[in-house]
Amino acid sequence: MQGTQVQASMTGKQLKTLGGVALCCLPLSMAGCSIDDRQFDVPPAQGAQANQVGADMPVAGAGSDERLGSTAGGADPGAESALPANRPVTGGQGAGASASSAADAGSPMPTPQVLLAKAAAEHVLIANCGACHGSQLTPQQAQAGLNYIGDIDQLVVLGLITPLDSAASRVIQRMVRGEMPPPTSGLPAVTPAAIDIVAQYIDKPAYWPGFPAPSACAPSSLVDFDALFQLINRDLAGVAARDAGFYRYLSLTNRALACGAGAALDPDRQALSKLLNMLSTSPTIFNPVAINADATVYRIDLRALAWDRPITVQGQTFKDVWEAIAGKDAYAVAWTGADADAAVASAQTKFPLLFADQMLAVAAVGELYYGIIGVDVNRSLPDFILNQLGVDIAQNLVAATSVRAGTTKSRVSGSDVLVERDSLEIRSGALWQNRSFPSDANPSMFTDPFLASGQGEDAAIFTLPNGMLAFVIADRDGVVVEASGEVLDTNQTNFQAITSVSCSSCHSSGFLSVVDEVRDSVVAASSAAASAALSAADLQRLQQIYLSPQDFAQRVQNDSATFYAKAMALANLPTQGADPVSSEYVRFNTDVTLAEAAGDLGLTPSDLQSNLDLLEPALTVLRNGALPRGDFTRLFVNSLCILAIVLDNQPDRATCDAAAAAR
Secondary structure (H helix, E strand, C coil): CCCCCCCCCCCHHHCCCCCCCCCCCCCCCCCCCCCCCCCCCCCHHHHHHHHCCCCCCCCECCCCCCCCCCCCCCCCCCCECCCCCCCCCCCCCCCCCCCCHHHHCCCCCCCHHHHHHHHHHHHHHHHHHHHHHCCCCCCCCCHHHCCCCCCHHHHHHHCCCCCCCHHHCHHHHHHHCCCCCCHHHCCCCCCHHHHHHHHHHHHCHHHCCCCCCCCCCCCCCCCCHHHHHHHHHHHHCCCCHHHHCCEEEEECHHHHHHHCCCHHHHHHHHHHHHHHHHCCCCCCCCCCEECCCCCCEEEEEHHHHCCCCCEEECCEEECCHHHHHHHHCCCCCCEECHHHHHHHHHHCCCCCEEEHHHHHHHHCCHHHHHHHCCCCCCCCHHHHHHHCCCCCHHHHHHHCCCEEEEECCCCCCCCEEEEEEEECCCCCCEEEEEEEECCCCCCCCCCCCCCCCCCCCEEEEEECCCCCEEEEEECCCCCEECEEEEEECCCCCCCEEECCHHHHHHCCCCCCCCCCCHHHHHHHHHHHCHHHCCCHHHHHHHHHHECCHHHHHHHHHHHHHHHHHHHHHHCCCCCCCCCHHHHHHHHHCCCECHHHHHHHHCCCHHHHHHHHHHCCHHHHHHHCCCECHHHHHHHHHHHHHHHHHHCCCEECHHHHHHHHHCC
């Protein structure tokens, strides 16, 4: 009978577990999450064996080295790739590099975040490869004489890890290809989520002070606002007027001015493509089209993203999604002049052009993000799930069509965590929820395994019509919120886990698995205490809902492959390494350098340097240092109005007057 109370004879906390799901996660790695919250309680010699659950999850990624917007078409949806060819090619120290070079260069002591990230990466290596290469073995006992697989510094010295270049790191290559552990060992392959922990540690510059950036920035030539509008007009001249009104343009030229227009911009290109598809409610994947040879300016079609619809954000209604983004983007400025006026008239918007990183920083978070993906923040999460996604949780529990797993070992939260999977009813797709049960909650998932709701914060992931993932966080009352009150993300300066940035980082390779503790605990309790026993029908329903670890991992794998991995492949995006959207968000919100400020303002760094005295005194720090992003944002429009005086096109006068008055 639904809701039957069971007094467990032993708590789930006494059970060993290998896993947990991270929906938006406490970052024990640079990526923002653990492998899949696995707790390895076995010695290194058996470590690899412990990584069985979900070990055969496929690695799907791009199979093309084409730039975004190519006409070659998407990758095969079912293609598997060791490491996507369109991942930026980087070079590192290589074999023989000194592992202590960072320290020798006078680098600061590693922060706790760096140490945690390194420990998480080394833990993956020990758990999966320690049986043959662990420190418990002598060099004579270890395969190939390598008995320090858990020492990243030594792996760098040996050339098995190339700092800042996971694609070139032999350790990553062998795990991705399934060669480590070798198939003949009988041990399971390393999961993509686990490989991702190591790859993201290798790729993050902040974790390798003293190592030169493998793709050193080579700033490109200036493309000012006049040139941008001329480029847009040339593109619009070749399309029918009925289409031009739906075309919008996103530029990477500000980033190219700071870091070059070639392969160095590939992470920005990937971030742009992934974000657009994460914000799309269209059933198809959309690849933005490059309109210049450097692939730094892209055309999008509002219709292809289902952005040609009204949207209400914070009580304000906009005619379409693009206008909502521009309305919330502090860097969006209306321009006037012959070139700007022509682009405005053709595209039928005051804002035909936005910079991609500025757009990402505002559209990927908060009420704007929720509004774009169709989540009404004025309605509760349970209401959204029932009435928008068509999922009746209570009925699914009665019918035993839900799939669940509960763990007490989550690294996402200090609470017990219940993970539930339901099929979407309005279309093909899946809904995954992560419900927390604080330690003082009564009842809990162990006393009532058929509870339809948790006692704490709830996080949900559902597949969009195109297969990409959408994220929602709600407080314990079901109110949709922007940031978690229970989960931390140390990538953020305020440590808050933010929808969708933190969640996207955690789920860069898809859904993550968990090993259930509830089923065995409740069955044991029911057998031991007749007064608390479940009926035979409820016991059967319990075992239909709470799957074995192998079956649960298979369900996770199927959803990741069927929806997310296929969508990422069609978008020519990797599922390995750092998530491009969250990485770009973090980069954008760090302090602004002279080169970055110049790119945003449409000048060369030397020109900005020469004209800093014309601007607010606070900007003079750019001569020898960096300015907090928030301060630069506050001063941006007024600075742009002053510096753009030499251009043929000018920021809108009313906008400039308002910015000057606000000084």
